[in-house]
Amino acid sequence: MPNSLPESIDIELAPGCVMTFCLLRAGEFQMGSRGGFARVEPVHRVHITHPFYLGATPVTQLQWRSLVEISPAPDVGEALNPSPS
DSSP states (O other): OOOOSSSEEEEEEETTTTEEEEEEEEEEESSBBSOOOOOOBBOOEEEEOOOOEEESSSOHHHHHHOOOSSSSSSSSOOOOSSSSO
């Protein structure tokens, strides 16, 4: 894959509704838990074979509604700002 992929991209889902995606490059990392937490897999190596973009923040209700007609949850934080304080 070329190294010319942008580190992040902004996609306008609807007028005034933008979602930021961050590039995750191909590579490997360890995932899981050594502490014996319930329902968590033990530590294991994960291989990402191709770069891909992942949403930088959780999807807000506004972003969800711009893409689908049925809301998954009651109205919470319609204009939610996902940026940390």
